[in-house]
Amino acid sequence: MEGKILKQRYLLKGKLGGGRLADTYQAEDTQMGAPVAVKILYPEIASNAAYIGKLEAELKVAATLRHPNITRPLDWGSEGELYFVVSELITGQSLREILDGGEKLPPQRAARIASDISQALEVVHGHSLVHGGIATNNIFVSDIGEVKLMDVGMAWVATGRGTPQFISPEQAQGLAVDARSDLYSLAVVLYEMLAGRVPFDAPDTQTVVYKLINEVPAPPSSTNPTVPATLDTVVVKALSKDPALRYQSAREMTADLLHYLEGPGVPVVAAPVEKKSSHAGIWAALGIIAILAIAGVILAIVFAGGGTETVQVPNVVGMKQDDAKKALEDGGLELGNIEDQYITSQSQEVGVVVAQDPAAGTSQDKGSKVGVTVTAELAMPNVIGLSQDDAVSNLKKAGVKVVEVNKTPVDQAQAVGKVVTQAPSAGTLIDPDTSVTLEVGEEATQAAVPNVVGLSQNAAEEQLEGAGFAVKVEEASSTEVPQGNVIQQNPAANTEVAKGTTVTITVSTGPPAS
Structure with a gap:
């Protein structure tokens, strides 16, 4: 199972253990570059269609939960005969x-x-x-x-x-x-x-x-x-x-x-029985009289038609928002504040009620409002190629709150001032609090490549990196250049290139084996 990629995204690594429902693997979300845990359900469980139906219904709700003591599912689905559930990876x-x-x-x-x-x-x-x-x-x-x-x-x-x-x-x-x-x-x-x-x-x-x-x-x-x-x-x-x-x-x-x-x-757990003083009977009697008087007033108001009618709050969790609104109105209530819970997987349905306040079954005055939490979708926009201002503006309009902009040297003049990379990638499901990082091109500073041919590998790397270049090392045999010294370099010495450019040096491994 190790090395298998699920959904062209989750690369399975080492097995963490087995439980009563599934084997659990450490994996990498290659799209987000983040570690995750992947449960592979046992075949006899994965083949139970009734269970899978209930599982997916619960996972859709669980994925919307936000609490520091809850590890929530991030994604799920099947591939071939395998059924898997992806969740946050907790080390401990x-x-x-x-x-x-x-x-x-x-x-x-x-x-x-x-x-x-x-x-x-x-x-x-x-x-x-x-x-x-x-x-x-x-x-x-x-x-x-x-x-x-x-x-x-x-x-x-x-x-x-x-x-x-x-x-x-x-x-x-x-x-x-x-x-x-x-x-x-x-x-x-x-x-x-x-x-x-x-x-x-x-x-x-x-x-x-x-x-x-x-x-x-x-x-x-x-x-x-x-x-x-x-x-x-x-x-x-x-x-x-x-x-x-x-x-x-x-x-x-x-x-x-x-x-x-x-x-x-x-x-x-239970109210203690208190010992009453000699005056307890008097105070109890006065209390009863007062309660009866109040009750009489309340009854009078009710029978006079002045009481407030109460209704029972229906359960709207699992309904589409419009259906929930109708169910509440049919029950004598109104749809109140609507909050969003952002989906984390395309397998989750958008526009479904996942929580309500007050809870189902409670009594409320007729006409009261019931708040609901509804699933919503926010996909990362594609802003590559846009100017920094336009990219940030588009992200803010989409609902993203946190945008970090970094500058990176570019060779092409048309890329200066434009977004050249973004993370997360376009189409990734995010929420408004996801931190988005943009790399915006800036004109690269030109510099001459030092001549490192004939130097030792360490000396060559030190000189190139000190001049602001990245270094790639390749090896080749040579009968002329001592082992460990540079045979050639690319770009050649004194070439004007952008700082940050990778300079490839070929290092001698000595004479070829006879």
């Missing part, structure tokens, strides 16, 4: 590698990693995605300490190949899953970071599944006494068998993790 270690051998992390460090992933899940779930495959092998800590959630959009639930020790009870039983299933899996990851082992394990998958469905896990502190009660509470709540007893959103779990990290105290 997976949590699996860090925790191998029963290693434990300090509670603060474990909670920080968990909170980073929980915040990433807020974004994932806000786009109506469920990861479905969270485990220690797809959470990475980069070389600079960034925590990254991998494999977002890989449609794990559809494969049935989640890691048994990390999936939720409902996922193990093939039941419907939602965001709370991901929170269960994250709690297993947090448990292993704290305790050095997962809550349920066994030599065979069947026993693991039986345990996670039927047994109650001991808190992490039973294995690691340094784990505080605050963190025990977070883990135990998120590991509840019943999804209704877990955190109901990633935002809730994040809040409790940050509460632990920012200071002492225990997250509020």
Whole structure:
């Protein structure tokens, strides 16, 4: 597989490893000159048309996500019998590698990693995605300490190949899953970071599944006494068998993790029952009277026809913008602010809603506005041959915000003041924050080429480079010129050429072998 080029763009290099869905390779995006990771799906998965359909639907949404703790897909497609997914390349270690051998992390460090992933899940779930495959092998800590959630959009639930020790009870039983299933899996990851082992394990998958469905896990502190009660509470709540007893959103779990990290105290799981003073009954009675009075006023307003009608926000994620507008209007709402998410692959559809605010299912006053995020396309314009001013103007009109201009010497007079190279190349999908670099021609300074014939290679290179020329070295045998000395040069000595021109020197290898 190494050396293979996919889509005439992605050059496969060394294999990084294999997982439950695919083999992963380090690769080079030859169009952008950037390192990437390429997953090659296993044949039995790639041949499942139903799965590929779900995969591509999720990848289209995942590619629009922007969060520092999410590694997003960049491109995907098939070539022959191969199906591949391209993503950002993260160099570092997976949590699996860090925790191998029963290693434990300090509670603060474990909670920080968990909170980073929980915040990433807020974004994932806000786009109506469920990861479905969270485990220690797809959470990475980069070389600079960034925590990254991998494999977002890989449609794990559809494969049935989640890691048994990390999936939720409902996922193990093939039941419907939602965001709370991901929170269960994250709690297993947090448990292993704290305790050095997962809550349920066994030599065979069947026993693991039986345990996670039927047994109650001991808190992490039973294995690691340094784990505080605050963190025990977070883990135990998120590991509840019943999804209704877990955190109901990633935002809730994040809040409790940050509460632990920012200071002492225990997250509020249930309101405590307070002891009432002798005056408590009086104040309670007055409170009830006040509430009833307010309720009476509200009821009076409603029955008089003065109440505000509320409607439920429909789910418009996945719809085209015009269809979403109509669905909202049919439901008594209006289309509000529209934000762009720029596609990163031609396989992604433009004009599709990938997020909405407020979320589907929430109640809003009739006539309220619902903001949406819609996929958009920005292809790098071709500005080669244009003047610097025209090129920059065209890029700004297209939406590019960052343009860097460098000067480069040119021989042809017609190229002076014109763009001679651009990066990224024309047609490349970019977003407004992509940094664009233009090389604009300037008149080359002419200089005479020094005479280096007969000099040693080192002396010749030093003299040419000092005069402002590039050097190319070729070798040839010679019975007249000593080994290591220059036989000839091109351009010839004293020729007037532009500085920066490459001068080729031929260096003697000595007499030819007899």
